[in-house]
Amino acid sequence: MSDTDDLLLSSWRDTPTRAALVEFVERVTGDGPDAIPPEERIATFDNDGTLWCEKPLPIQLSYILGRLAGMATEDPTLRERQPWKAAYEHDNAWLGGVVAKHYAGDDSDVKVLMRGILASVGGVAVDDYAQGAADFVNGTLHPTLGRSFRDCAYLRMVELLRYLEANGFTTFIASGGDRDFMRPFASDVYGIPPERIIGSSNALRYDADSDVLAYLAEPDVFDDGPVKPIRIWSRTGRRPIVAGGNSNGDIPMLQFAGGGRPALRLLVLHDDAEREFDYTTGSETALGRAADDDWTVVSIKDDWSTVFADRSA
């Protein structure tokens, strides 16, 4: 490693967390017994809550609700049916109930929401969907942070991506979110090209006559929990040695890292109500594992001198 590479982490405060990152990278890139060759330096990061903000709603869900509301504007009959009704009426109570029921083990409304989501993409060409996603992320304001969604990326994590790449790592996003929603902005916002975006997906169909590749109204893969290691292997052919997440759904990915070799497991802790959000719901088990197994917890409050970029708009 170059002596100046860790300047790439200059907006990380000088804390034990930052020291742990640098120590790990120096160890695996050095010539000691823990050295790992560059082609085996794979780093995977969750997206929502790890690389960008996921509150008050995951940004992708905001996008989907906008699409559903648009469908209900076109077709008034949809306004009487969930999830279009809630989207059209901006009924956050119904949506909050979906999440509350989910945490209580009742996914009946999740299924209603999923049916709407799938109906909203069925028949849509991949290029049209990508354009819509990019326009939404670039052109929509976060409801409370006073900045566009594209400026809700955690720039300290982007610094970490660059630091790892400067040290021979290949970085990937491995998210439970929709792969094709992330791709259109991930190059610009994170510097990660489309082929290194792993995520959930809807089924596709290629029509040779029209030369159109479009979504079916069917799910393909839901890339969360124990599916993440499988998708990471499927896409990269290797185990990561750096894995970063923020919630219980990331536990299998973090555990999968290493495979008998050194591994750095990062968990982003949302503890900064002033600059971002303060919550642990959905992350309790992961934080317990971090404490038990010495995973590295990144405190937004303590470890980052700033959270977001200056607003670009």
Next chain:
Amino acid sequence: MSDTDDLLLSSWRDTPTRAALVEFVERVTGDGPDAIPPEERIATFDNDGTLWCEKPLPIQLSYILGRLAGMATEDPTLRERQPWKAAYEHDNAWLGGVVAKHYAGDDSDVKVLMRGILASVGGVAVDDYAQGAADFVNGTLHPTLGRSFRDCAYLRMVELLRYLEANGFTTFIASGGDRDFMRPFASDVYGIPPERIIGSSNALRYDADSDVLAYLAEPDVFDDGPVKPIRIWSRTGRRPIVAGGNSNGDIPMLQFAGGGRPALRLLVLHDDAEREFDYTTGSETALGRAADDDWTVVSIKDDWSTVFADRSA
């Protein structure tokens, strides 16, 4: 493009085919109306019969038959059941019959063979499978060419991969063959890393308690024909502008290339009985499309000054 880049094609003869490759690359990398930015320069290539030899049997099938024979050596009861019986007895007539029936529209024996293949990988850890594949490709002689399987790669196609990369392309393999069979040798033989290998796959399961990622005895994706465009999009998020294949199963991939932009579609023609093989079975429709739609046909006999590397063993 550098003026010397096409020296990378120095073992291609000075034919219209070579001229078509260079003309296309110069056109999309120049500053004319057909210029395409580097991040959109995606090139995808089939493997069997396009990047390496697929006769008298696809090399992966030779590997599988060896595994099946090994199972029958361990368990004598398998020797009475297909496909283990044929593998154990080296009964090429049965295997030839599978292919002949397939071309006649009868896939009953293909199903028997597939059941054996899936049984042979069920429960096998990904690392063990990878090691077995690498050992097989490096250590097994081709039955007629007098060289190891790893030396059955077409070095003129490897030159083409390097030529494209030197011109800002990102290269991928998009094969109907098994992704995890190709990955262990593709870095060495083709210079393509595991994350850029697309292919068929078996289902996987990650067991968190044992930290083992292993195959299930179930298929996941069969990456051929109309599935190739879907898998290419799923893995790369873009359409290729260069696509190369050799058989009817590659037609949808070649058609998918471009999407309204310039595209180079290559079809490798096996017309060299002396140095490789001479056959068109399974490629008739593709060759018809090439003639009708001005796809670029690569003649092994006419376009390549040599076919294989000097033997490395």
